[in-house]
Each structure stands twice: as structure tokens, then as C-alpha cells.
Amino acid sequence: MVETITDKKDIQLVVFKLGKEEYGIEINKVIEIIRLSEMTVIPRALDFIEGVINLRGKIIPVVDLKKRFGLTDGELTTDARIIVVDIKGQMVGVRVDLASEVLKIPVSSIEASFDMVTHIDEKDCLAGVGKLNDRLIILIDSDRILTKQERVALDEGKEE
Numbered sequence: 766m767v768e769t770i771t772d773k774k775d776i777q778l779v780v781f782k783l784g785k786e787e788y789g790i791e792i793n794k795v796i797e798i799i800r801l802s803e804m805t806v807i808p809r810a811l812d813f814i815e816g817v818i819n820l821r822g823k824i825i826p827v828v829d830l831k832k833r834f835g836l837t838d839g840e841l842t843t844d845a846r847i848i849v850v851d852i853k854g855q856m857v858g859v860r861v862d863l864a865s866e867v868l869k870i871p872v873s874s875i876e877a878s879f880d881m882v883t884h885i886d887e888k889d890c891l892a893g894v895g896k897l898n899d900r901l902i903i904l905i906d907s908d909r910i911l912t913k914q915e916r917v918a919l920d921e922g923k924e925e
Contacts, residue, residue, distance in 0.1 A: 775869040778895070780902060781848060781861040783831055784839055787902045788861075789870075789895065794907040796849040796856060798864045801841065811915060815860055818847070825849060827858040828910060850907045855916055859907075870895045875904065 778789030779798070804816030804827055813832035817824050827847055831838050839862065847858040877893040890909035895902040 773872050775871055776875070776895075777867065777869050778902065778904070779848065779864065780866050780868055781846070782863040782865060783834070783836060783861060787865070787900060788830075788905055789868075789902045790848065790850060790905050790907050792867060794850050796851055799847050799849065799858075801845040801847060801860065811918070818858060820849065820856075820858075823856060825856050825858050827860055829860050830910075831860075833910065850910070852911055852916065853908050857911065859910065868897070870897045870902065 777792045779792050779795045780787055780789045782788070799820070802818055804818055806816045807814065807826075810816070813829050815827045815829045817826050819825075829838075830836075842862070844863040845860065846864040847860055848864060849856055849858050874896045875893045876896070890906045892904040892906040895904055
């Protein structure tokens with residue numbers, strides 16, 4: 766994500782919370798934001814897949830980002846939302862604690878390196894940290910929320 770925005774001056778993000786931390790996904794990857802709804806649990810699904818929802822006739826898998834990132838699970842509130850994103854042509858919902866706002870941040874304020882903080886490899890979806898005044902927003906590359914193998918597995922599960 767960060768590599769693809771270097772020709773832009775600003776980046777527009779949908780900002781959301783997981784616990785107390787703020788995260789952002791590029792707005793052009795967001796299809797819509799919906800209220801948390803009843804999910805159908807899929808047996809033997811990946812541990813971070815909460816289930817599937819029916820969104821206007823389309824079956825959409827829902828990823829619990831807290832589980833995906835190895836964060837502690839907190840209590841679900843009425844503020845919880847599902848952000849439906851496009852992951853390489855596949856619609857996937859991501860469950861978040863709160864979808865708070867849409868904002869622009871300057872590309873020049875984005876730090877791309879996590880080398881000293883965490884081990885990141887090619888499948889991880891953390892793209893950098895944006896600094897905006899006194900806020901730090903962790904940027905997510907939505908195309909890498911699921912690996913290619915995980916996307917294939919979800920597609921195969923829908924056909925059964």
C-alpha cells in the first residue's frame with residue numbers, strides 16, 4: 766500500500782478502532798460499513814473467520830481482525846461494525862470495534878518500517894503508521910488481510 770501511494774500528496778482513510786488503537790484502510794478499498802449482524806458459523810473455518818453474512822444476496826466471510834492480529838478480544842458493543850472491503854476482487858467483511866471517521870493524511874507523514882517493533886513478512890497486512898497531529902494510525906493493506914491460500918480456501922468453502 767505505502768509503495769503504491771508515493772505519487773500522491775494525501776491518502777484518504779476509513780479509520781476504525783480495535784481496542785484503544787486506531788487503524789486505517791484506504792477508502793477506495795472499502796465497499797461499505799454495516800452494523801454487526803447475525804453470522805452463520807462455518808465448521809472447521811480458519812480460527813479468525815467469525816462466520817459468513819448474507820449481504821443483499823451475496824455470502825461474505827467476516828474476519829475478526831483482533832484474532833487475525835493476535836490481540837486480546839474485548840467485549841462487543843453496539844459500536845461494533847463490519848467494514849466490507851475488496852480483497853483482490855473478493856468481498857470480505859472485517860469486524861472492528863468502532864468505525865470512527867474518514868480522514869486525509871499526508872503521505873509524507875507515513876512511516877513504513879516496523880523492523881524494530883515486530884516481525885513482518887510478505888503475508889502481513891500492516892503497511893505503516895500514519896502520524897496526524899498527536900495521533901498514530903496503523904495502516905492496513907487490505908489486499909493482504911488474507912493470504913492467497915486463505916482466499917482460495919474461502920472460495921472453495923462457498924461452493925460446497
